[in-house]
Amino acid sequence: MSAHEERVLNTVKYTIKELPEDERPRERLVQFGAGALSSAELLAILLRTGTPEMTAVQLAQHLLTTMGSLRAIANAKPAELAQVKGIGVAKAAQLLAAVELGRRIALEQMGEQPAITRPDDVYALLHAQLRDEKQEHVVVLLLNTKNRVMRQTTVTKGTLDASLLHPREVFREAVRHSASSIILAHNHPSGDPTPSNEDIQITRRLHQAGQIMGIDLLDHVILGDGRWVSLKAQGVF
Structure with a gap:
């Protein structure tokens, strides 16, 4: 884990807005591009908010740890994701909608091959x-x-x-x-x-x-x- 990721995950504040501006995933994406962000940071942008105990980035990391991989998240059923502490039905739907969009983009690209x-x-x-x-x-x-x-x-x-x-x-x-x-x-x-x-x-x-x-x-x-x-x-x- 990079020093930046460790600082983000160890923060005691609860929302992305409360993080230092240069460590907010959304602002980092705009400034440096999506490729510069960790998987947890990208997930945090989709999740939007955390919980009283975890920032959005910490919640994203918890989800990754619980599910085991991005592929497992992508292949999970809505009910499986919703059962992860802090996720719930709404956040599960947000994540799987993004996954489906990615799959459809891949299929469009396949059509050009x-x-x-x-x-x-x-x-x-x-x-x-x-x-x-x-x-x-x-x-x-x-x-x-x-x-x-x-x-x-x-x-x-x-x-x-x-x-x-x-x-x-x-x-x-x-x-x-x-x-x-x-x-x-x-x-x-x-x-x-x-x-x-x-x-x-x-x-x-x-x-x-x-x-x-x-x-x-x-x-x-x-x-x-x-x-x-x-x-x-x-x-x-």
Whole structure:
């Protein structure tokens, strides 16, 4: 921790406005740019206020310590963040709104990149987001006619189960956003991307549904630890 961060965290005052002007995160951002701020300071700007016991920066550091990482904060449910002392529902909503904006910006930038044409393109897009997840996350990528990502949506979390993952859940957003095709992806927390019988059955069911709806399922990519498996390449459909 830098001397500056230590001074900020050790202050006994309770609001950002009471900090010395050169140590207020907002003023530092304006003067030096966002890249000069620590993660706790950036979070403090989003949180806006602290508690009677903690400044906004101290609260931000407490949140980081409790959750373990920025990635964990980004992937948390609103109720999980709200349970952290000093956060509550309103601050949880502020944080997750900022996270979602960041994800949408990333997707817009992805739209300017070459189209997704290979399974390793899917892996490159999603592995950092899903690699530390302890549950399976099923993600649908909505593509335009040039195979560029229009939108990314998570349709379910937990064990991939054919009885729970209905085609309407997968294709709802595709219809809403007039997607030309979709790619399904999910992680295997074990690190082994070998498809299960359930994975194969679900893929075939979704492929058939896509044919009926006129929205192609281009691939189903399973992400593991440094590896991936394309069910399309394996001839599953």
